[in-house]
Amino acid sequence: MEQPPFAKPSVTVADVARAAGVSKATAARVLGGYGIVSDAVREKVLAAAKALDYRPNELARSMTTGRSGAIGVVVGDIENPFFSSAVRGITDVARAAGYTVILANSGEDIAAEKDAIRTLIAKRVDGLIVAPSRSREIDHLRDLQRSGRPLALLDRAIPELAVDTVTVDDREAAEAATRLLIEHGHRRLAYVTACDTPEHTYRDLADIHTASVRHRIEGFLSACEAARIPPAGRSVWLGANSRQETRRLAMERLKPPQPPTAVLASDSLIALEIFKVARELGLSIPDDLSLITFHDADWTSVTSPSVTVIDQPVHQLGTAVAELLVSRLKGYNGAARHMVFPTRLVARASVAIRNPPDTSI
Template sequence: MVTIYDIAAQAGVSAMTVSRVINNTGKISDKTRAKVRRVMEELNYVPNHMARSLVLQQSKLLFLLITDITNPFYTTLARGAEDAAKKHGYRLLFGNSDESVDKEKDYVDAILATRADGVLVAPAGDLSLPHLESLRMHNVPFVLLDREVPGVGSDVVLGDSKEGSRKLVDHLTSRGHRRIALINGSPTISSARLRHEGYREALKLNDLAYDERYVHEMAFQLRNDLSEIESWLDGMTPPPTAIVAGNNVLAVEVIRTLHGRGLRVPDDVSVVGFDDLGPYSEIDPFLTVIAQQAYQFGYLGMQMLVERIQERGGESPQPWRKIVLPADLIVRRSVADAK
């Protein structure tokens, strides 16, 4: 069987140079690259992935760890990540933490066991710090998506959560709403904190008072039991005329709860939220949302991860990079003028 050492000997280059040609990595002149490929063709070389991994100390496996695979935002993000990974010759494995730091830890242990070359991760929250530090200790590059974790230096791709929240509140006030509630994710999640900050700032800029009774924080997850939302709605007197939801899952659950009470959206209560409901929302466009560039989150994050893998072991790594993607307000039918 022909090996990369046979090719290297005949082409007059090192085995590492042959590996770089096969994997399309490193800086190699076009002349050398053409010579190596010509020898590969002459010898009918078929790449052996295990051998390549041993030479480069790479598995050509990457891992995408997200928090909720049922959320259309993350499924679209995953599509972008997979497309970018394939473009660079990597295979992509998926994990779903369900917003659980314990489940996230199990996945990190599995990532280390599989010797994945890098990880694209939407962390469960601030408590993800030790899991990310474990990746760092084992020299596994990672890029954060959608959320930051205090104390962790890394590349990150984020949406403009604060500005998006301000846009939603401004849209509601433009329709006459003055009692605007917020149902949001846990304050241990950076994006939820920023959405809360944007909500408060927008209220202030519109001369509206902030009332803690109008704010509720809970997991960014689908649930069957809506009693927690029911209790929150019961505690607001007078009731809100509009509700901002911190993500699409919470928006749907609020609408379900309101419908269960015989309340119509938007006739009785207006509802807006973060992230669209996926391609099927085009069948009956209803919910007014801040639509984030989910595909670009995954694609750009993967590009950054591959670049980190390629520079691993270099003498002067590049500074950490932060990409903040703008989000668009899409106005649909879930908001009516305040009565």
């Protein structure tokens, strides 16, 4: 039997230095991208590295330069098209700036978020972008900030934390969508979110620990209050944090005696499950159930009927937060910046006029 070849020994900086006829320190400066050398020496070292097929030892380089060339990103749910699109924007900017991206998924769980951040720090990432799962449990983010490693927040602001942040105006977006439903005669409304409480019941905004969700519920309830629609705990559905749970909620609450006539979904994954359950229950969209969702996912424009959406500039959010972080990595040390992007309500065919308007609450 033919024996497998022995592994080829790794080419070291010392090997490159000997081949280029320079000192090891000079070769390290060229290969590590730091310090000053002449163009002629740089060309000799790079030519030797190419001829020897030199591959840098990233850990050793990070220990020498203090930089890994990597950015850590922690998001709530990579399966959610919102986060995947934002991460694409982040990676586009990072790659152009010479950084790689290491991605971690928290599952909107604070313990998993803390573990992910610890792991990324152990990998010596140069900076982090985080979509925080809790706005009131932030000691780990404070520690990260105090460490001097740049931190930027995606989609969810934490006013108590003076770091660069990129969000949309969630409150205004939810309020505008709810007003649209009310103007079309709807009075039995529901807002559906993946956010949850230990009791799986909405009682008060103080129980909602994710900033963007709290702002959206504020907008939803504000529009209801302005229209003199009495607030009700069952109008805010919590715990739609998986396909199975969203389906269970929809199956339970879209049935008589008084199901909502309109639903505002906090993301497109939730909206898709509600759309499917409505079909299974024989409900017509929009005649029996009107539907609006945050995020203009691809499926929303090709269903029958197409779905009215709150379009968020998600890729732009990703590019913006990455640009803020990269500027910190390049030496910017000014005050924390908070960029708020507008949203756009895209009216399609999933909202019907209730004629006459609902009178029962």
